[in-house]
Amino acid sequence: MTIPELTDVHAAWLPPEAFRAIGSRRTLVRADGPLAETVRAEVTRARAGYGDGSEGPYDLVLGLDAAEGADGYAIARRDGVTTVTGGDPAGLLYGFFHVVRLGEAAFGADRETEHHRPAMRRRMLDHWDNIDVHPVMGQVERGYAGGSIFWDKGAPRADLTRVRAYARLLAASGVNAVAINNVNVHATEAHLLTDRLGEVAAIAAELRPYGIRVHLSVNFASPIALGGLPTADPLDEGVRAWWARTTEQVYATIPDFGGYVVKADSEGQPGPFAYGRTHADGANMLAEALAPFGGVVHWRAFVYNHRQDWRDRSTDRARAAYDHFAPLDGRFLDNAILQVKHGPMDFQTREPVSPVILEMRGTRLAVELQVTQEYTGQQRHVCYLAPMWSEILAFENVAEAGDLVAVSNAGDDRYWTGHPLAQANLYAFGRLAWDPGLDPAAVLDEWIDLTFAWPGESLRRTLHAMMDGSWRTYERYTAPLGVGFMVRPGHHYGPDVDGYEYTPWGTYHFADRDGVGVDRTRATGTGFTDQYPRPWSDVYESLERCPDELLLFFHHVPYGHVLHSGSTVIQHIYDTHFAGAEEAAETRLHWEKLADTGAVDPDLYARVKERLDEQVRCAEEWRDQINAYFFRKSGVPDARGRRIP
Ligand code: GCW
Numbered sequence: 001m002t003i004p005e006l007t008d009v010h011a012a013w014l015p016p017e018a019f020r021a022i023g024s025r026r027t028l029v030r031a032d033g034p035l036a037e038t039v040r041a042e043v044t045r046a047r048a049g050y051g052d053g054s055e056g057p058y059d060l061v062l063g064l065d066a067a068e069g070a071d072g073y074a075i076a077r078r079d080g081v082t083t084v085t086g087g088d089p090a091g092l093l094y095g096f097f098h099v100v101r102l103g104e105a106a107f108g109a110d111r112e113t114e115h116h117r118p119a120m121r122r123r124m125l126d127h128w129d130n131i132d133v134h135p136v137m138g139q140v141e142r143g144y145a146g147g148s149i150f151w152d153k154g155a156p157r158a159d160l161t162r163v164r165a166y167a168r169l170l171a172a173s174g175v176n177a178v179a180i181n182n183v184n185v186h187a188t189e190a191h192l193l194t195d196r197l198g199e200v201a202a203i204a205a206e207l208r209p210y211g212i213r214v215h216l217s218v219n220f221a222s223p224i225a226l227g228g229l230p231t232a233d234p235l236d237e238g239v240r241a242w243w244a245r246t247t248e249q250v251y252a253t254i255p256d257f258g259g260y261v262v263k264a265d266s267e268g269q270p271g272p273f274a275y276g277r278t279h280a281d282g283a284n285m286l287a288e289a290l291a292p293f294g295g296v297v298h299w300r301a302f303v304y305n306h307r308q309d310w311r312d313r314s315t316d317r318a319r320a321a322y323d324h325f326a327p328l329d330g331r332f333l334d335n336a337i338l339q340v341k342h343g344p345m346d347f348q349t350r351e352p353v354s355p356v357i358l359e360m361r362g363t364r365l366a367v368e369l370q371v372t373q374e375y376t377g378q379q380r381h382v383c384y385l386a387p388m389w390s391e392i393l394a395f396e397n398v399a400e401a402g403d404l405v406a407v408s409n410a411g412d413d414r415y416w417t418g419h420p421l422a423q424a425n426l427y428a429f430g431r432l433a434w435d436p437g438l439d440p441a442a443v444l445d446e447w448i449d450l451t452f453a454w455p456g457e458s459l460r461r462t463l464h465a466m467m468d469g470s471w472r473t474y475e476r477y478t479a480p481l482g483v484g485f486m487v488r489p490g491h492h493y494g495p496d497v498d499g500y501e502y503t504p505w506g507t508y509h510f511a512d513r514d515g516v517g518v519d520r521t522r523a524t525g526t527g528f529t530d531q532y533p534r535p536w537s538d539v540y541e542s543l544e545r546c547p548d549e550l551l552l553f554f555h556h557v558p559y560g561h562v563l564h565s566g567s568t569v570i571q572h573i574y575d576t577h578f579a580g581a582e583e584a585a586e587t588r589l590h591w592e593k594l595a596d597t598g599a600v601d602p603d604l605y606a607r608v609k610e611r612l613d614e615q616v617r618c619a620e621e622w623r624d625q626i627n628a629y630f631f632r633k634s635g636v637p638d639a640r641g642r643r644i645p
């Protein structure tokens with residue numbers, strides 16, 4: 001087991017200094033097997049960096065006890081010895097990284113035994129990486145961090161050191177599964193399942209030492225495209241046999257293969273509808289092929305009509321997932337996991353939790369988040385997403401989903417994520433998948449301590465000031481009150497209020513001279529509120545009870561409608577947009593105070609500064625376009641007389 005050494009790539013949350021506390025002490029690893037070897041290699045390396053070669057009693061002892069459960073571990077400190085007990089080898093690894101997180105604190109006062117077990121069984125990142133550079137979407141769809149760490153312009157990367165380093169970072173945050181290719185599986189990428197399986201195996205080999213299983217997005221029409229069959233009908237015997245055979249081959253090559261991810265009948269991808277079959281038929285066929293090997297299929301619920309007529313007010317994209325899937329509840333096999341986006345639309349800055357998650361109690365679920373900042377500033381804006389995820393995970397039964405999945409924001413960029421501060425999102429995803437109850441600010445502290453090696457209070461305060469409230473700041477200067485979108489079509493960056501208003505995509509705000517918002521009530525609208533269980537169906541239905549931040553998601557209201565906050569909708573739009581752009585400027589000021597202090601590396605300083613300049617510019621553009629748009633529509637002046645262009 002070699003620990004990757006990368007000279008030209010930022011160490012993210014595992015710089016050498018993060019291992020000082022362990023490296024300057026003596027550690028005993030009482031376990032065998034590949035993951036224990038990884039821990040041993042980590043200890044040896046830390047020791048090489050910080051040990052003084054002295055002999056003496058052990059300070060840290062790592063061992064195994066099945067009682068701690070899969071992936072679990074216990075940590076304690078007594079009589080000058082810290083002990084970590086893994087429930088299995090993966091638990092040992094997670095326990096080791098727990099000690100890394102604690103740093104010196106792991107070797108201070110005695111600690112009562114703490115038991116740690118992950119809330120989510122699968123803590124998974126999906127990559128939307130392509131092999132070929134897609135003419136529109138590029139090497140990585142919705143990627144804002146350079147190219148793919150797996151492929152480069154049509155070919156697998158010869159040097160996968162970076163993949164190993166990535167696995168190491170992910171393991172330190174608790175992630176245990178990675179789907180390596182885009183859910184939009186184009187012609188070239190479809191071959192990863194068969195004749196290009198070697199590329200998947202090579203990547204799996206790099207992920208394995210850190211306890212991460214590889215998953216693959218597959219094309220539902222593979223039996224036709226790869227197998228030469230006349231159909232991909234999930235009930236056809238030939239098709240089923242093809243998937244069974246193909247899957248057997250996959251496991252012969254990669255025995256710990258995790259499973260398939262499928263986007264079917266969605267945005268042009270093929271699926272069971274072509275054969276008059278249900279999505280349960282489709283998912284179960286793949287689940288059956290995977291079952292003998294312990295694999296799972298993640299079947300995405302992101303199914304909607306993307307060729308809607310904008311004139312048709314009765315179709316509501318928000319309804320689509322529930323309308324398609326709720327009738328199938330209870331009909332999916334045990335290893336078919338329905339992967340549901342957290343909101344009913346599409347990773348907007350603010351959405352209610354998808355009713356599919358609340359209602360489909362008879363189906364295994366994976367909740368899908370988006371770490372890559374497609375709609376939240378594309379890694380040019382500071383937007384720490386843990387507060388949003390934490391709200392989602394605290395809602396009703398969301399944290400009971402077995403799996404938490406997110407679209408990764410990592411690429412071959414020197415800082416992994418384009419914006420160095422976006423690393424915190426990747427880190428926080430893993431931590432919240434492990435423990436959804438963690439406080440986002442505390443997770444940020446962990447990330448700060450590791451990344452900047454337990455810095456002084458001033459850097460810590462600066463980063464909290466910039467990041468803690470950054471999601472709400474972003475929300476303030478973009479689409480108001482949960483209405484969503486208003487982004488430039490296609491690439492989704494920057495404001496364009498009507499950009500999607502007269503398109504087939506189903507993402508409308510319906511602003512006119514009198515008011516704005518989408519009427520999704522059962523009384524007068526699309527009836528979407530009916531998809532929620534009580535009390536939420538009533539809360540969202542009611543103008544009085546609907547939370548302000550979701551008002552325009554559920555209701556079309558006049559500009560003079562008074563919010564719980566006491567402000568009218570139009571005044572709220574003006575106020576939040578002035579405030580949001582101002583907060584973006586303040587964020588930059590905080591950072592600028594660090595210039596020449598030596599608190600952060602000059603290159604990292606410059607990278608963040610360049611992004612902040614763009615954020616400030618873009619926030620002003622959002623402010624001005626949104627304010628001007630609504631002033632022109634409504635004719636209502638700003639009560640505070642500020643300049644609206
Ligand atoms: O948010 C949308 C993106 C698409 C993406 C799709 C999905 C991979 O704009 O780029 O396709 O969601 O989640 O499938």
